[in-house]
Amino acid sequence: MTTAPGTTAPPPGLALGAVAGAGRPGSSRIACPLPDGGLLDVGSLATAQRGPYPELLTAPNLDGLLDAGRPAWREVCQWLTGWRQDHEKAFAHRLPAEGLVPVLPFTVADYVDFYACEQHARNAGLIFRPDAEPLTPNWRHMPVGYHGRSGTVRVTGSPVVRPSGQRAAGDFGPTRRLDLEAELGFVLGGPAAGPVGVDDAAEHVFGVVLLNDWSARDVQGFETRPLGPHLGKSFATSISAWVTPMEELAAARVPLPAHDPGPLPYLAPSGPATGLDIELAVHLSGERIATPPARELYWSVEQLVAHLTSNGAGLRSGDLLGSGTISGPERARFGSLLELAWNGADPIALSGGGTRSWLHDGDEVVLTATAPAVGGGRFSLGEVRGRIVPQS
Incomplete structure (x- = not known):
């Protein structure tokens, strides 16, 4: 996450989005900003650690998760909050610091x-x-x-x-x-x-x-x-x-x-x-x-x-x-x-x-x-x- 010129932003909160690049041209993956400024590959973590709804979190964007409804959202957020609090344990699932670009995090309907x-x-x-x-x-x-x-x-x-x-x-x-x-x-x-x-x-x-x-x-x-x-x-x-x-x-x-x-x-x-x-x-x-x-x-x-x-x-x-x-x-x-x-x-x-x-x-x-x-x-x-x- 970058900040506006001349500003010092507080740490990012829990959030979800999608990024492309870094060895995967033409495809994107769901990511989550970490408190230290890094990015977490959410799908990779969910697959390796048997997290909730890996079939939704390995998707290229948030469309499937949005469709799943609030019980799924709550479970995913609680799970990610725990990993972000001890994010060093998720080191193997951090994304590269360079070569990533944000894409629309979801398909806009209306x-x-x-x-x-x-x-x-x-x-x-x-x-x-x-x-x-x-x-x-x-x-x-x-x-x-x-x-x-x-x-x-x-x-x-x-x-x-x-x-x-x-x-x-x-x-x-x-x-x-x-x-x-x-x-x-x-x-x-x-x-x-x-x-x-x-x-x-x-x-x-x-x-x-x-x-x-x-x-x-x-x-x-x-x-x-x-x-x-x-x-x-x-x-x-x-x-x-x-x-x-x-x-x-x-x-x-x-x-x-x-x-x-x-x-x-x-x-x-x-x-x-x-x-x-x-x-x-x-x-x-x-x-x-x-x-x-x-x-x-x-x-x-x-x-x-x-x-x-x-x-x-x-x-x-x-x-x-x-x-x-x-x-x-x-x-x-x-x-x-x-x-x-x-x-x-x-x-x-x-x-x-x-x-x-x-x-x-x-x-x-x-x-x-x-x-x-x-x-x-x-x-x-x-x-x-x-x-x-x-x-x-």
């Missing part, structure tokens, strides 16, 4: 991006509707979202080609307002017919990735009249190489912000509704420019799942749910350039000189995150990075 952070929704409303109520009338009543394009979800490190689109009437060309969005992505498994009740939704949430929902704001602004985002979003979405299981995030659970009005019964859990105390950081060309807090999300992942399936839509293994941009209450906590530079009206100053309202060709964006660890301290959820390249 991708739905939500708009679950109240501060971000308010900021967007203040920017685009300064003389009106910032929140739309439906926002506090249900999780708002749109279906994205699963085929353009890319693993960290993949270049992001500046997209073209209609920026205004009669005006087609490369976007001039390319933006980042710092989000969490929730990885689902255990397929189910809908509806899935809010109290049952956690059984289908395998874990979390970091997600950057790249956005062409000029294209998005012109096309989002009256329907939702389309080509301004669908050109690229980047996710981290590692999926952190929900079991690893047990100490990160925090109460949701208070809901007013209270949610309808299908969105109201029988117990307390909780979110995740995950602290993200946004780095632009090596400089940290913001620290969005995921605890500010208004809707829980369980509520996102319940709403998504409330019309009868089912779940597939590999479904990916984006949280929407995460923003805190002050500028240093905003999760997009749209907010940080206030739609270009107040560009951010970079310590190395220059300013940014939107991303330039050659800019590299890195999202990192940490969460509280069981037993104290914090652990790293890895990173998602992408460099903007011009059209060829």
Whole structure:
């Protein structure tokens, strides 16, 4: 696992992903980061030590494991936790330090991006509707979202080609307002017919990735009249190489912000509704420019799942749910350039000189995150990075 330039990340937590290379061209294997920064060949260990579900863990990615459901996930996580705590015993199953590249950890089925952070929704409303109520009338009543394009979800490190689109009437060309969005992505498994009740939704949430929902704001602004985002979003979405299981995030659970009005019964859990105390950081060309807090999300992942399936839509293994941009209450906590530079009206100053309202060709964006660890301290959820390249 690498870290953003100029940062020292805490040790990685338990996570699963897939890597290719190192003597196996054209094929990949499931791996797990070790506390010392190495990588564990999970399938090799499971086969040699008669671990649980070796037929799933020797697969090229997490698809089979996601399909197996929560009892299998829990057993695998408990088994791997023991090996990571005494990882020297797994030395024979460490992967080479060089020659490995991350691949998508799972096949993305459907991708739905939500708009679950109240501060971000308010900021967007203040920017685009300064003389009106910032929140739309439906926002506090249900999780708002749109279906994205699963085929353009890319693993960290993949270049992001500046997209073209209609920026205004009669005006087609490369976007001039390319933006980042710092989000969490929730990885689902255990397929189910809908509806899935809010109290049952956690059984289908395998874990979390970091997600950057790249956005062409000029294209998005012109096309989002009256329907939702389309080509301004669908050109690229980047996710981290590692999926952190929900079991690893047990100490990160925090109460949701208070809901007013209270949610309808299908969105109201029988117990307390909780979110995740995950602290993200946004780095632009090596400089940290913001620290969005995921605890500010208004809707829980369980509520996102319940709403998504409330019309009868089912779940597939590999479904990916984006949280929407995460923003805190002050500028240093905003999760997009749209907010940080206030739609270009107040560009951010970079310590190395220059300013940014939107991303330039050659800019590299890195999202990192940490969460509280069981037993104290914090652990790293890895990173998602992408460099903007011009059209060829």
